[in-house]
Amino acid sequence: MPFLIEPDPSFKDALDHADHALAGIWVCSGSPLVAEICAGAGFDWIFIDAEHSPNGLESILVQLQSVRGYPVIPVVRPPVNDTVVIKQYLDLGVQSLIIPMVNNATDARAAVAACHYPPLGVRGVGSALARSARWNRVPDYLTRAGETLTLMVQIESAEAVANVEEIVGTEGVDGIFIGPSDMAASMGVIGQQNHPEVVAAVEKAIAAGRAAGKYVGVNAFSEDTAKRYIELGAHYVGVGADVSLLARGSEALAAKFLPTATNPVGTPESY
Numbered sequence: 001m002p003f004l005i006e007p008d009p010s011f012k013d014a015l016d017h018a019d020h021a022l023a024g025i026w027v028c029s030g031s032p033l034v035a036e037i038c039a040g041a042g043f044d045w046i047f048i049d050a051e052h053s054p055n056g057l058e059s060i061l062v063q064l065q066s067v068r069g070y071p072v073i074p075v076v077r078p079p080v081n082d083t084v085v086i087k088q089y090l091d092l093g094v095q096s097l098i099i100p101m102v103n104n105a106t107d108a109r110a111a112v113a114a115c116h117y118p119p120l121g122v123r124g125v126g127s128a129l130a131r132s133a134r135w136n137r138v139p140d141y142l143t144r145a146g147e148t149l150t151l152m153v154q155i156e157s158a159e160a161v162a163n164v165e166e167i168v169g170t171e172g173v174d175g176i177f178i179g180p181s182d183m184a185a186s187m188g189v190i191g192q193q194n195h196p197e198v199v200a201a202v203e204k205a206i207a208a209g210r211a212a213g214k215y216v217g218v219n220a221f222s223e224d225t226a227k228r229y230i231e232l233g234a235h236y237v238g239v240g241a242d243v244s245l246l247a248r249g250s251e252a253l254a255a256k257f258l259p260t261a262t263n264p265v266g267t268p269e270s271y
């Protein structure tokens with residue numbers, strides 16, 4: 001008798017039924033304990049990162065398991081837009097992906113193809129071996145897998161902004177996630193996420209995504225910046241990170257008891 005387990009609620013479902021912009025927190029420590037703490041904090045989604053964080057397949061798997069019992073959507077970013085890597089993430093049970101460094105429609109189409117079984121894509125079939133299908137305990141997984149997935153691609157370069165209409169127009173791309181930090185670097189103003197040219201690029205990407213009827217997200221660790229982008233139409237926002245909260249919080253606590261302590265060098269907008 002098959003084990004009648006249904007896939008987790010999708011990020012698309014959460015976005016479709018939300019009455020507010022969904023707030024999310026980055027989980028970059030690689031710790032399942034920290035992931036569970038963040039999952040229970042009340043955020044709408046958590047962003048498990050493997051591009052700039054010490055996360056591999058094993059640590060991502062245990063984090064997915066550790067947050068499974070909480071009412072939060074886990075969204076995972078692989079280190080690269082690669083067919084094999086994406087296949088491995090999907091087989092782990094990742095259902096919501098943010099793919100980094102998508103600069104044009106060709107990159108976007110490659111990400112879409114990696115997420116779907118033939119004939120729609122090129123994802124390798126291994127459902128009997130994989131957590132995604134609960135080892136073939138999810139009925140009709142091979143034909144239904146695409147229904148459970150949410151694919152966001154990152155707009156985080158001047159090239160991507162120039163091609164944003166083509167990217168959001170790519171069939172199979174559910175939405176975009178805008179990264180002002182890398183965008184600023186690509187525009188020659190590294191570290192200046194609030195530079196007027198960067199802000200204008202973010203606004204252009206938000207408008208393009210909404211015009212195409214796609215979900216639009218943006219990274220904004222500053223409260224004022226996050227609220228501004230929400231007012232402009234962002235559907236979901238990354239508003240902080242576990243490691244940043246620990247770094248800034250521990251620095252502030254130390255400063256209270258060590259008068260000679262240097263001022264913290266980090267800022268909310270440092271990513």
